Amino acid sequence: MPRHAAEPAEKVQRYAGELGSGYLTADGDVLFCEACKMTVNADKRYYVGQHVQSVGHVRRHQLAQISSEEGGLASDLSPRENSFSMDLCRMMVESNIKLYKNQQQSFRTFMQKQCQADPPNHTTLRKTYLKKLYEGTVYKLRSSIGDNRICISIDETADVKGQFVVNTVIGVLNPETPSIPFLLNSDTVGRTHQTTVAQAFTNALNLLWPDRVHHERVLLFVTD
Template sequence: MPKVKCSTVSRLRAFVQEFGHNIFSTDGLVLFCKICNVKVTAEKRFAVQQHLSRDKHINGVERSKSQNEKNNTQSFITDVPNRSEYFLDLTRTFLSCNIPLNKLENPAFSKFLEKYTNKQTPDRSTLRKNYVSICYDETTDANGRYIANIMIGILEVGNIGKMFLLNSEVLEKTNHSAIAKVLDKSLSILWSQGIIHDNVLLFLSDAAPYMVKAATSIQTYYSKMIHVTCLAHALHRVAEEIRIHFPNVDELINNYKNLLADNRISFLFENLKQALVVQCKSSECTD
């Protein structure tokens, strides 16, 4: 009889059962490594074994053995919906101090963080894919408050209409309901006698999930409104998905960029000097 292919849920649960609940967990869709705090490719058993043999995973296991079971759970088990607070704080600190995330790949710096925080240092790719977007989406002012800026413009044929800042509102939370309320309140400022819903034709925003949900919720009242998200965000998501499927190419490009990073300033400076010399010589010839 031909072999019956097992379901994804059964396969993932089998891996958890085989390698231990203290190593892996699953929600039925993905296999999650509790030690490394990452999703693991689990199409085949070989891919799971390959992850277990990596130095990063082995070091994580050794470090977890020296900790109390309760602390180990709190430090390393992070469900996909509940992002690690440590990773998020680390990303915010690096971005606010203009420190490149690739500095995390420095062995000395990585060991320093692990020694004094007793937490595993994440890869820069993990922070870039999962945490940088959160820091940018949750924009705050100098006092740490969430600010929503509502800008309006006139749609004209053949040219770009003028844009105006209609309202700036302090938000308690950045979610779809808060955005919907502040948008409705701002349009009440424009039409104090009553909002002309059919005159609202276009809603431009970024592609954050709560913005998409906010646009969907208010389209019931603004029936002629079309929601358009940032094209750059859409292309970025497509590019991130492509990178997942071509890890070797991704690593090659990252290594090449790191190779040029230290020489970039000197390279530009040398080219600038050459340009100035040529320009000076040219001006002398014309004089």
């Protein structure tokens, strides 16, 4: 029997389910991207795939995920903790500002004048909020990987103190979406050789998958 073309609404619903990643919604024969706040041409699957793989969509998708995860961090705060201190700690860490800098008088004066808030002591940021940010970041990395296969690159360097550091970088291998590599772990070692590199590899996988290491998902490993 001859095939019948799918109805527009049925086709749009299918595209939203198969390509949407939770951000494409179907309203009749209209396909809407929640991340980009725009309608998407759904005449052909190719057009939808182009939008999903575009740099703009990928970036907005990632920002939406980050905002959602940051909201989750705020909801995990105890009654004695507050979102201002969490946001301040995040801003300083992501801007590569040492936490003790918030004790500078000019910093405190600015925060009190412009934000009407008294910044907490840097030891409070370090002991109370930094760990939550770290755990939230690791959770975000796990979520971005999901069940995808990954590639791992390990490289050795030396820090400002002359200590040897082994950095482990991970990327997602997904044919449908571009991958942004990220630093998963840094190990300080006495010497850099095959044993310390192998240990860094193991440490990174245990950090990524604490319940069960999925060696079968590592398709590519690069080191020098």
